[in-house]
Amino acid sequence: MNWLALHLPALALEVYSRALPPDRAPAPAAGRRSYPPLAGADARAALAADGPDTAVTADLPASAQPQPLAVSEHDRIIACNAAAARLGIVPALSAAAARALSAQLRILPRRPAAERAALSRLATWAYGFSDQVSLAPPAALVLEAGRSLKLFGGAVALRRRVLDGVAGLGWQARCVLAPTPAAALVLAAAGEAAQLNVRAGTDANETAGAGAGIVADHAALRRRLALLPVAALDFTAAQLDDLQRMGIGRVGELLRLPRAGLAERLGSDRLQQLECLLGERPDPRRAHVPPTRFRATLELPAEVPDAPALAFACRRLIDELAAVLYARQAGVQHLHWRFHHADGPPTPLVLGSAAPARDPQHWLALLRERLDRLRLAAPVRAISVSSERLRPLAPADTELFPQDIGGATPDPALLDRLRARLGWTAVQGLAAVADHRPERAWRLGEPSLAPAGPRRGAPPAAGRGRAAREQPAQAQETVVPGAATGARRDRPLWLLAAPVALSLRDGRPWLDGPLDLGAGCERIDTGWWDDCPVARDYYAARTIAGERLWIYRELRGAGGWFLHGIFGDDPAAGDGD
Amino acid sequence: MQLDQLLADRTDLWRGHAAPPAAPTGLPTGFRALDAALAGQGWPAAGLSEVLSAHAGAGLALLMPLLAAFSHGHQCRGGYPGQPRWLLWVGPPYIPFAPALAARGLDLRRMLLVHAGADAAWAAEQGLRSGTCAAVLAWTGPGAGWMDHHAHGQRWARAGGIAGERRANGWTPAALRRLQLAAAERSTPVLLVRPLAAAGETSPAALRLKVSACAEGLDVTLLKQRGGRSGQRLRLPAQPDADSGGEPRPGVGVVSAGPGIKVQAVGDGLPPAPLARRSRRRRSAPRR
Numbered sequence: 015m016n017w018l019a020l021h022l023p024a025l026a027l028e029v030y031s032r033a034l035p036p037d038r039a040p041a042p043a044a045g046r047r048s049y050p051p052l053a054g055a056d057a058r059a060a061l062a063a064d065g066p067d068t069a070v071t072a073d074l075p076a077s078a079q080p081q082p083l084a085v086s087e088h089d090r091i092i093a094c095n096a097a098a099a100r101l102g103i104v105p106a107l108s109a110a111a112a113r114a115l116s117a118q119l120r121i122l123p124r125r126p127a128a129e130r131a132a133l134s135r136l137a138t139w140a141y142g143f144s145d146q147v148s149l150a151p152p153a154a155l156v157l158e159a160g161r162s163l164k165l166f167g168g169a170v171a172l173r174r175r176v177l178d179g180v181a182g183l184g185w186q187a188r189c190v191l192a193p194t195p196a197a198a199l200v201l202a203a204a205g206e207a208a209q210l211n212v213r214a215g216t217d218a219n220e221t222a223g224a225g226a227g228i229v230a231d232h233a234a235l236r237r238r239l240a241l242l243p244v245a246a247l248d249f250t251a252a253q254l255d256d257l258q259r260m261g262i263g264r265v266g267e268l269l270r271l272p273r274a275g276l277a278e279r280l281g282s283d284r285l286q287q288l289e290c291l292l293g294e295r296p297d298p299r300r301a302h303v304p305p306t307r308f309r310a311t312l313e314l315p316a317e318v319p320d321a322p323a324l325a326f327a328c329r330r331l332i333d334e335l336a337a338v339l340y341a342r343q344a345g346v347q348h349l350h351w352r353f354h355h356a357d358g359p360p361t362p363l364v365l366g367s368a369a370p371a372r373d374p375q376h377w378l379a380l381l382r383e384r385l386d387r388l389r390l391a392a393p394v395r396a397i398s399v400s401s402e403r404l405r406p407l408a409p410a411d412t413e414l415f416p417q418d419i420g421g422a423t424p425d426p427a428l429l430d431r432l433r434a435r436l437g438w439t440a441v442q443g444l445a446a447v448a449d450h451r452p453e454r455a456w457r458l459g460e461p462s463l464a465p466a467g468p469r470r471g472a473p474p475a476a477g478r479g480r481a482a483r484e485q486p487a488q489a490q491e492t493v494v495p496g497a498a499t500g501a502r503r504d505r506p507l508w509l510l511a512a513p514v515a516l517s518l519r520d521g522r523p524w525l526d527g528p529l530d531l532g533a534g535c536e537r538i539d540t541g542w543w544d545d546c547p548v549a550r551d552y553y554a555a556r557t558i559a560g561e562r563l564w565i566y567r568e569l570r571g572a573g574g575w576f577l578h579g580i581f582g583d584d585p586a587a588g589d590g591d
Numbered sequence: 592m593q594l595d596q597l598l599a600d601r602t603d604l605w606r607g608h609a610a611p612p613a614a615p616t617g618l619p620t621g622f623r624a625l626d627a628a629l630a631g632q633g634w635p636a637a638g639l640s641e642v643l644s645a646h647a648g649a650g651l652a653l654l655m656p657l658l659a660a661f662s663h664g665h666q667c668r669g670g671y672p673g674q675p676r677w678l679l680w681v682g683p684p685y686i687p688f689a690p691a692l693a694a695r696g697l698d699l700r701r702m703l704l705v706h707a708g709a710d711a712a713w714a715a716e717q718g719l720r721s722g723t724c725a726a727v728l729a730w731t732g733p734g735a736g737w738m739d740h741h742a743h744g745q746r747w748a749r750a751g752g753i754a755g756e757r758r759a760n761g762w763t764p765a766a767l768r769r770l771q772l773a774a775a776e777r778s779t780p781v782l783l784v785r786p787l788a789a790a791g792e793t794s795p796a797a798l799r800l801k802v803s804a805c806a807e808g809l810d811v812t813l814l815k816q817r818g819g820r821s822g823q824r825l826r827l828p829a830q831p832d833a834d835s836g837g838e839p840r841p842g843v844g845v846v847s848a849g850p851g852i853k854v855q856a857v858g859d860g861l862p863p864a865p866l867a868r869r870s871r872r873r874r875s876a877p878r879r
Contacts, residue, residue, distance in 0.1 A: 461702075508684070
């Protein structure tokens with residue numbers, strides 16, 4: 015039992031229907047899940063189990079409620095959902111007959127490319143279980159599980175975990191562990207048909223309970239294969255006809271025949287196939303290489319007109335992304351969403367996070383915030399998401415006593431949440447710059463809570479030496495403490511974004527009364543070397559009411575008096591201590 | 592005895608016959624006269640405080656000692672010394688001038704400026720609920736947000752009406768109530784700087800005071816305080832008192848209590864075990 019095969023029986027349909035909440039009504043035909051969804055990842059689906067039309071359907075427009083869906087290829091129905099099955103639609107029905115049965119049935123064309131892409135993404139997800147994952151188109155994966163058994167706690171636990179994971183991503187799957195990859199694939203594809211046959215046979219203990227889907231050794235494999243109908247092997251129709259005429263219905267009867275004769279009748283490649291099945295011949299497989307970026311597209315079965323209703327479908331993609339990131343121990347910082355319409359360019363949406371993140375809840379919260387205010391030009395037909403290169407993500411350190419030792423870095427989720435709603439530039443950090451021009455003495459920056467060092471104040475400012483060197487003598491009477499970091503005690507708490515011109519009365523600046531200019535001024539005359547020359551005399555003035563203002567007299571051009579800042583406290587007191 | 596204990600543990604319950612609580616539960620304001628007038632001997636540590644001011648400078652000056660103390664890792668209710676947390680500034684009316692703030696002891700790296708426009712109340716609440724903010728400051732005036740000033744032709748708005756506050760920035764009475772509840776729940780102080788016109792409105796704030804600049808410094812009137820007297824008018828010096836704020840020094844601003852004095856929890860609804868642990872830690876903090 016070294017190989018684990020995963021077969022997706024409803025892949026053709028689920029490429030579409032995965033965008034919808036699971037249909038919980040009992041399905042008479044195949045297409046019903048036999049295992050519970052993953053608790054955490056699919057809480058909404060679990061909610062739906064209590065009342066099928068409360069929690070889930072609230073998210074979706076009426077047009078997206080479970081409606082009969084079928085997928086056709088060459089005018090034949092190849093898969094249908096439970097709602098369609100209730101109407102009597104069965105696979106292999108012709109499309110015309112299906113339409114005759116029900117007018118509301120939606121028949122969608124099969125999309126082999128989407129199936130291949132979905133399979134490939136699932137392989138990337140499965141990379142979390144094994145480093146050797148191979149695609150087995152059209153609808154199966156096989157992974158080397160022998161080396162993973164110990165890590166995941168045995169074959170039963172591994173199989174359960176894979177099944178839960180796949181269900182959480184919204185796929186139905188059958189999973190078989192077997193000693194050879196070919197046998198695992200054949201048994202997984204044969205699925206319940208094989209199980210029924212085994213149960214009818216003598217080997218009851220192998221299928222009972224936890225042992226289901228696990229073939230322990232070659233002897234058991236041979237017994238299990240022997241009971242399969244020959245149709246389970248991918249022989250051509252002509253070869254199957256041949257075998258039937260020979261009176262051979264089961265694989266066991268086929269294996270009892272002499273090999274040389276078999277090769278003559280069926281061809282040597284079929285014989286090799288049988289030998290691979292039994293492990294008598296090596297069966298090398300090409301390993302899937304996970305991509306360095308995440309890209310996924312989800313086709314919606316019906317057009318969705320308003321943005322918030324897209325949240326469920328987007329969640330599928332986010333869950334998938336999270337699973338891939340988890341498997342790769344990676345995170346992404348930006349997600350580029352595109353909502354495709356029937357015509358016209360797709361609506362883009364870029365989600366950003368302050369730090370590489372992989373928590374699906376985090377991404378979903380950010381997305382919901384943006385979807386609520388997204389304006390769609392037209393109903394959405396498909397959603398695609400792509401990421402930049404995946405970045406390695408160090409798992410967050412957890413403390414032995416988390417209550418007593420606070421983490422040094424706070425949760426970046428606050429920044430992300432604020433930015434998701436208000437825009438990237440609406441949330442800023444602040445830094446001081448060592449420049450004498452008030453306009454240049456501060457700047458906005460990317461907020462970051464660096465661990466507080468011994469030096470307080472601003473991060474090192476650019477051009478600090480130059481500003482000090484070019485300092486005109488009259489502007490700097492004393493060496494101001496903290497000048498290297500730009501900190502100045504004698505500056506106002508508030509600076510006006512643009513100076514406001516003051517009116518003059520009797521040649522004195524006036525603001526609700528004459529301004530008391532106090533004693534002395536500070537001349538700032540600098541910046542002649544760049545694009546922002548400044549020549550001003552600054553005064554700490556007082557209004558009649560006692561409010562202290564920072565005003566200046568312009569020395570260049572037309573002159574005039576301007577209000578530039580507002581003090582809160584006394585700028586002179588505490589200076590130099 | 593147990594009932595007494597339970598009653599003593601609640602600070603939102605005022606008992607007329609009892610002496611005022613011996614242990615300071617508030618965050619020192621940096622002004623001795625103001626500390627003495629406030630019920631918790633400081634800003635409410637877990638609640639909404641309103642500063643009504645026509646003068647933007649006076650409003651911020653009153654808050655500076657508290658912000659400086661936060662910058663240096665003291666007063667870490669619900670947090671731990673050394674764990675940096677944001678000082679969230681929502682909608683400041685002008686540019687907070689970095690050189691002056693740094694010189695007055697603010698750690699600029701902890702400042703988070705948010706220009707939220709109509710979502711100001713939402714942004715403040717997000718900051719509170721995230722638990723990563725040491726304090727939330729918000730300016731509610733109609734002209735709040737200097738980025739908006741750019742848009743409005745750099746108008747120099749000196750005072751604002753209450754209608755603009757509500758309409759423009761989402762500061763409805765319901766939003767204030769939510770904020771007060773969130774502040775109490777997360778044990779985080781919220782400081783709201785509002786226009787003078789808001790004095791006539793009812794407010795869920797635990798503390799409301801009016802401040803204006805005057806010749807001597809700051810003119811403060813207590814409009815309302817929970818668990819204490821109001822109506823006093825104080826003249827505060829232009830500089831914070833040297834020993835209780837302003838230029839930070841070790842030990843300043845630590846909510847400390849002497850041995851044997853029970854440190855009271857301010858309605859943060861935590862189970863008793865962490866409280867006991869926290870009060871023990873606070874006792875071991877250096878006393879000034």
